[in-house]
Amino acid sequence: MPPEQPSEQPAAPSGPWRASSTFVMGAVGLLCGGFLRALSKSEAHGMDKFLELLDERSDVEGRERGLITVSNHVSVLDDPLIWGILPLSYLFQPDNLRWGLGSYDLCFTNKGLSTFFTLGQVLPTHRSAHSPHGGLFQPTITQAIRLLCRGPFVRADVPHEKLHRSLRSPDISDPFSDGHMSFSTNGIDNFPSPSAYFSRRHAWVHIFPEGMIHQKEDRTMRYFKWGVSRLILESDPLPDIVPIWIEGPEHVMDEARTFPRFLPRPFHNVSITFGDKLDGEKAFGDLRKRWKQMRANEEKKSGTLEVGVLNDALKYSEEAVELRKECTMRVRRAVLDVRRSRGYPDEDPKGGLAETWKREGPKREGPKADGSWTKDA
Template sequence: MAADGRPYEPPMLTRVLSNATMGGVGFLCRSFLYGLNSMEVHGLDTFLDLLKEREDPRRRERGLITVSNHVSVLDDPGLWGVLPYRLHFNANNHRWSLGSHDICFKNGKSLISGFFSLGNTLPIHRIAHSSHGGLFQPTMTQVIRLLSDPHGQPSRSITGEVSSSHPSFPQDDPFTSSQLTYSTTGTDSFPAPSAYPSNRHAWIHIFPEGRIHQHPQKTIRYFKWGVARLILESEPCPDVVPMWIDGFQDVMDGRRGWPKPIPRPGKQIGVWFGERVDHEAVFGGFRKRWRLLVERTARQKTADENHEGTSTSSELGVINNDELRYSKEAEQLRIEVTAAVRNEVLKIRRRTGLPDEDPKSSLAATWREEGNNLEGEKQDGSLVQDQ
């Protein structure tokens, strides 16, 4: 039990089922990858050292984001299968990920939805499929809080004063409030993993492209802005580890015929783990600009702050203020942070021996002009798929 009376971790049955789900999927994926394919993994020892530092949740100092390209539906469970067996059943090093609500959770409280929930998958709405999608949906709040310590003390502003923008998580009685669950639509209900102190400073894996992209030259699409919110708003700045994966596009080629659900064995698969990014050198300036923007917006509050769109939220991971959501300054900041993250992934791509991409590949406008925002096979031989 946490000091404020809330449960420190999820119920034992939930933890047992989650460990079994994560362990079972990891075991099957690792058996397939190493038993039926040729695996090449780089930088794993350094990454395992980082995970070892994080084994005790009480001693974690910051969250962890791993970010990679996205080439098949097997990417997420496949990456779990790359890790050693001993980590498959270690709840303290379980990874959280995002899954499309319309695919993984469309049937409500079905066995499939329960499977993904127990597998530490959070439902994300995609704008193309749901009016509940977007950068500020409730699941983004959960991810920011998982990367932070919402049960700790308020963060401090750049002047050293306690900041009203990121205070501690609301201290209501968790058994008489909705803190142990949250809703993505206003009518559904999902477990709120950030409600438990044991999940503080968690590990999140994301695919910022937002879609599967199989390209003959192994280029990557532009990154979406969600990753920028995680880096700018989580407290403190998370560790970021870029990755590169190759070969899963052959195991689960989007053009494969019957039996389509079955992964194809006998492929050459490569996974590259990068080093931990120097968060202060790469992201420190961006976070300072964000704090300045938040503090300036807070000072500009007027007596009319209850008017819709003008109030400044004081909850970690929640932005209700239009200036912080849609101003040119806020959007430009997210563009720059996203570009910086994408550049870290490109550094790992370069290590594999691939030539540098055309710089235009990082721009959303490039993909819109070429029609690559649409799902399907393109004239350049690439394939874009929803997750």
């Protein structure tokens, strides 16, 4: 049975907030859809099955699990551009649209941008190359994990009058611990906590595991970072997982483009291929079983850990690291399967290893010796 809703917690954000979010999500979706249909030659493959999945999730109360979509990352406009392919009726339903992870130093640099991207269901994410608050265990990843689960995260054995004093977390300013519906990414800032509301239970989270834009003529991918493995291993129950392959936005926003760089280039082919929903238990069941056993063992030693909160052993132990590596490689192979369905040959298996990409040298962004372009995004 789902936990009962405490009287002090609203089921959803305020009416003005919901209306503003619906407007932002819908307006951006309309702009992207208009660009794809009127100024580009766009095509979608496998979208019928994906829309069926979204239809099954339209009733928030009836959702039984979250949804993770994962794709390659080829331009600064991948998100939101690719979601413009969805039919109009889906664009004004924010409770059934994706939550994304956006770079803190690009999308949240002032109050105006912060408000816009927060209303657009983007989570403020620190990049390790630009902030000491970045990395695998930052509070935003905890929020993403909780969005995929069935909230709120209230311990049933704690009386309501003691609730705010009972849920202290070492990693996150929890909305239930401090009596407000917000969280901090660095101990100073303050953002609305999306996982605090019933209307966001079992949400949809999209992630670009490459962590940066990669444009290369043969459309190979960089290695995947481990954040996606936390979403898969720690969310309960296991979310539905749909791999996606995108082509074309790298021409719409080619990193070699000249003035005016801020304008997307029209009249290019854009293709979005939705893979089949993965058999999650077959793909990740063994890894999740090992993870749950590890977590149970650690909780016997140190006490119950809140959803998305880890102790040092669960963060840094050799077994935890190996589980994340293997999980991430399996996700990458799933995206490669969709790439293969588009007629591309198998890539060099070494392409999935972080060590392989050291050949790019210390310069993170710009043209590389192998003909590719990279950019933080």
